Amino acid sequence: MRGPHNIWRLVVTGATLERTGAMGVVLDAFDAPKSIRVLARLLGFPFQWLGYKGDPNMPPVTRAITALGPAYIKFGQILSTRPDVVGDEMAVQLRVLQDKLPPFSIARAKAAIEEELGLPVAEIFDDFSEPIAAASIAQVHRARLRGTGEDLAIKVLRPGIERAFRKDVDAFYFAATMIEILAPFSRRLRPKDVITHFDGVVQGELDLRLESSAASEFAANTANDQGFRLPKIMWNLSARRVMTMTWAEGSNLGDNAALDAAGHDRKELGERVLRLFLNHALRDGYFHADMHQGNLKVAPNGDVIAFDFGIMGHIDEYTRRVYAEILYGFIRRDYKRVAEVHFEAGYVPADRDVDEFARALRAVGEPIFGMDATQISMGRVLAYLFEVTERFGMETRTELILLQRTMVVVEGVARSLHPHVNIWEVAQPVVEDYIKGSIGPKAVIRDLTNTLRVVARFGPRLPGLVEAALIRQSQVDVTPPKRRFWRYVLVGVIGLLLGASGVVAISTLF
The missing domain is CATH 1.10.287 (Helix Hairpins)
Incomplete structure (x- = not known):
């Protein structure tokens, strides 16, 4: 790691937040304590002239994140699905990070395609469009296949994105190391392992051949799922920096007005998205781990269409059973069993008291069952559970990071469709079916x-x-x-x- 460069990068991050006016907004959104506010201002204010200006036409936080680069944009994408965490206003602002970022030129996109596929674009495609969506790592164009007229979507990586991401990830590694040194209590969370996991996920997203393979496997797993489908990958027109698939026509899942105009039942859609995610995670152990609104459409017939398969999650069968038993225990309010599962899996040190841990878990679960559906938040439950497991010495489970993060994101998507979606009611039959099939006599x-x-x-x-x-x-x-x-x-x-x-x-x- 390049120490001086990483220190500089983190200083520039604070300075950019201060210069764009995002620092105060972020601190307010997270309800930061006074000590943190003072420290952030002391570090950011004197150096604000070093920060990036960003696009003055954007709101402060979006302006700062887009100026800082792709890794920060990824983080903003996650927050955009959590209005209960950052507030409705900021969540709306951050949604432009999903697929409405400034694009690169069509000439550079065509040059990348020709370099990867070895043929002029004009010999392969007709009606090659200007960018129709631009995200942190790639942008998408629409075209027709020459000879057949088939509608296609062509995804092209941003020029220089690998080098830009490497710089940010290096700075994250440096920050994680500093956190472990300056705050020893944080070592339980294994911050460097978390960044390593994040780094691996991102590296997979930067090779579109791996994304094409992931899409193909995901399609095979979900072929029989009612109300769900994926675009078809065109393998002969895909490479490391280019991915071609059939065009998916439909309304963006984040556009409630369009969904209403098309006559779709938003509550049913929200529940279906939750069920699909749980089925993919528990049944298949392979799930779409970037299920924000920008990566989901609703077809005219009501099918949910998923795309952008750069981040996929995988969990082995044993971990799936553990996770399902924990969820099932919470649903049935059997906190003793939830505690036992943590001990059996080795998540909690064996020298701790299982009954005491069960009582602590009860304090997490019981408040949920007296709440209105609009008050039940998986994000809040995970926050409470984090506090409890921290007291009992549970280390961060890197294999569950992506699963937990995606569950929070999916809940945010469902809530944006209909605020009364109750995640526990939706999850119960899915988890029960999995438990019967994975733990019973069969x-x-x-x-x-x-x-x-x-x-x-x-x-x-x-x-x-x-x-x-x-x-x-x-x-x-x-x-x-x-x-x-x-x-x-x-x-x-x-x-x-x-x-x-x-x-x-x-x-x-x-």
Whole structure:
């Protein structure tokens, strides 16, 4: 890491917030304590002349974020879906960060396409449009495929975006290191691991071949989901910096007036978005992790259409079961079980008191069930849960960061469609179905079958292992009775595994 450069970058960040007038707005939005306000002003005010001016036609916060660059823009995109955190006015201002940023020229876009695909744009596309959407990392053009007339969307990375993002991420690493040094209590949160996770996600978004692959896998997983579809990837017209897909016609999910004019039920849409996310996360373990309004449309027939697959989340089956049991426990108000799951998964140190932890969790969950739907916020629940787990020594789970963040974003999207969407009522049937399928008797049988399939794959090696074990034993002159007994047990177990693997292998043929 380049220390002087990173220090300079963080100074410029504070100076830009001060110069654009965003510092006070941000501090007010987060209800910062007086000590933080004083410190922020002391660091920002003397250096404000070093900050970027930004676009004076934009509101202060949006002006500062766009001036600071892509990593900051990503953060602003997340906040735009959380009016309960930053307020309605700022949330509206920040939504322009989703797909309405200043574009780069059509000439530079065509040059990038020609360099990646090796053909002139005019030989591939007709009616190549000016940019129709511009976000932090790429922009989108609309065109027709020459010869067939098929409507397409072409995504092109911003020139120099890799280098710009690298500079910001370096500064984030530096800030995380400084936080761990100056605030030792923060090490429990593993800030450097969080930035590493964020860095990995962003690197995947900067290679559109990986995004095309993610879209293809996501489409296969969700092919049977009612009321949900994805554009088709045109693999022959996609590369590292260019991604081509079929055009998705519809109303932006953030445009309530257009949705109303088209006759869509916004409450049902909000509930469906929540259900889809939970199904993808729990059922598939692979979910769209950037589900803000700018990446979702509603087709004329009511289908929700998702695009922009640069950030996808993956969680293994064991973690899914843990997460589902935690949600299920909260839904059923079984706080003892929620506490036990935390201990069983190793999330909370074993030397802590499980009953005391359960009582602390009750203080998180019980207030929810007396609230009106408009007052229930997953963001607030996660904040309370964070406080409780911090007291009990739980470390930040990096594998759950993206899942938790996306759940907060999706809830914000649902609430923007209809403020009375109740996340717990929507989540309950999805979580219950998953619990029945993943923890009940059928799941036990499935797990055993999968284990035997693994053993079957090693079947050809098992006779050799048995023979080697028998040879080693035969070379011992005197075998104590106890040792001889366990040798027979070992051979018997291996024999059973051989038999079971054979049965499984045969069953796969029919």
